[in-house]
Amino acid sequence: MSPPPKLLMQNTVSVEKRLLKEAERLHENMRHLGYSMNECLLFAPQTLRINELKGQKNAVLLAHSYQRPEILFGVADFMGDSFGLSVNASETKAKTIVFCGVHFMAETAKILNPQKTVLIPALDAGCSLAESITAENVIELKKKHPNVPVVCYVNTSAQVKAQCDACCTSANALKVVEAMPGNEVIFLPDEYMARNLQEKTKKKIHYWNGTCIVHESFTADQILAYKASFPDMKILSHLECTPEVVALSDLAGGTTDMYNYIKASDAKRFMLVTECGMSDLLRARFPQKEFINPCSVCPYMKKIHLENILEALEKEQFEVNVPEPILSRAKVSLDRMLEIGK
Numbered sequence: 029m030s031p032p033p034k035l036l037m038q039n040t041v042s043v044e045k046r047l048l049k050e051a052e053r054l055h056e057n058m059r060h061l062g063y064s065m066n067e068c069l070l071f072a073p074q075t076l077r078i079n080e081l082k083g084q085k086n087a088v089l090l091a092h093s094y095q096r097p098e099i100l101f102g103v104a105d106f107m108g109d110s111f112g113l114s115v116n117a118s119e120t121k122a123k124t125i126v127f128c129g130v131h132f133m134a135e136t137a138k139i140l141n142p143q144k145t146v147l148i149p150a151l152d153a154g155c156s157l158a159e160s161i162t163a164e165n166v167i168e169l170k171k172k173h174p175n176v177p178v179v180c181y182v183n184t185s186a187q188v189k190a191q192c193d194a195c196c197t198s199a200n201a202l203k204v205v206e207a208m209p210g211n212e213v214i215f216l217p218d219e220y221m222a223r224n225l226q227e228k229t230k231k232k233i234h235y236w237n238g239t240c241i242v243h244e245s246f247t248a249d250q251i252l253a254y255k256a257s258f259p260d261m262k263i264l265s266h267l268e269c270t271p272e273v274v275a276l277s278d279l280a281g282g283t284t285d286m287y288n289y290i291k292a293s294d295a296k297r298f299m300l301v302t303e304c305g306m307s308d309l310l311r312a313r314f315p316q317k318e319f320i321n322p323c324s325v326c327p328y329m330k331k332i333h334l335e336n337i338l339e340a341l342e343k344e345q346f347e348v349n350v351p352e353p354i355l356s357r358a359k360v361s362l363d364r365m366l367e368i369g370k
């Protein structure tokens with residue numbers, strides 16, 4: 029039996045009110061990025077439903093800084109870089125983690141929380157760095173450089189992590205390399221990060237030839253052209269950029285390093301040599317600063333959107349699992365990182 033017309037009208041009015049309120053919340057957070065109220069009204073039904081489902085299913089949503097603004101500002105419980113999210117994942121009390129990032133990040137969350145259900149909204153959210161190396165490649169490297177400790181960037185599969193002595197992120201890579209015993213380190217899979225680290229450490233670094241398709245696309249000529257147009261601008265680049273780009277930068281580090289640098293700086297204008305999502309995030313956080321944007325989009329990160337997050341929660345898909353003994357062995361290298369990173 030359908031509800032009486034008066035009740036139906038009251039329900040419709042209250043739904044419209046909720047949608048309007050939600051759109052206003054989104055607009056408040058995203059207007060600095062150029063989002064109109066009409067665009068926020070389009071997102072509102074999905075962000076409302078996702079937030080409702082999170083509560084009903086005791087789920088927490090972790091979003092990497094490179095995710096879309098409507099995810100970061102609409103539905104994320106935590107946002108940040110892979111290291112920060114790893115820590116959030118290990119501390120959350122929620123039963124389910126929905127990881128809005130790429131596959132190796134969801135695996136990392138699972139390794140740190142084997143008793144929790146970890147979902148990733150898009151199974152094909154990969155990473156050019158993580159896919160550049162296999163566990164067999166690491167075994168070969170270890171044979172080539174016997175007794176040399178292996179540090180792997182967090183952008184690796186669980187199988188690769190299981191073959192390493194310690195994991196690291198861009199925020200703590202140097203600290204982890206320096207903490208390894210001996211004068212040599214195998215660092216993988218990012219060649220540019222390894223070469224950038226080589227500039228800062230006396231240890232001999234043996235590296236792999238993986239690259240990030242987003243960060244390798246920036247060139248020194250491009251940076252010099254921007255520098256000529258905006259001489260007062262601070263240039264912040266990611267450690268995954270080429271050493272030539274890093275050499276022209278005021279800071280080279282991870283996404284959290286960039287945030288902290290801008291927060292502490294009196295400068296008014298910054299150029300972020302990284303993924304576009306990070307520029308969006310910082311533009312929203314620091315509306316009084318100006319950001320010059322040569323940003324590049326990560327096609328893997330952008331596989332995630334509100335529609336597949338909603339589907340992930342409704343259908344409880346796609347579950348990420350890491351089998352034993354890979355999980356326990358990979359956890360040793362992650363624990364080592366967390367220990368050193370303290």
Ligand code: SF4
Pocket residue numbers: 130154155156157158183240241242243303326327328329
């Ligand atoms: S930005 Fe680069 S390192 Fe990060 S997920 Fe995309 S391809 Fe991988």
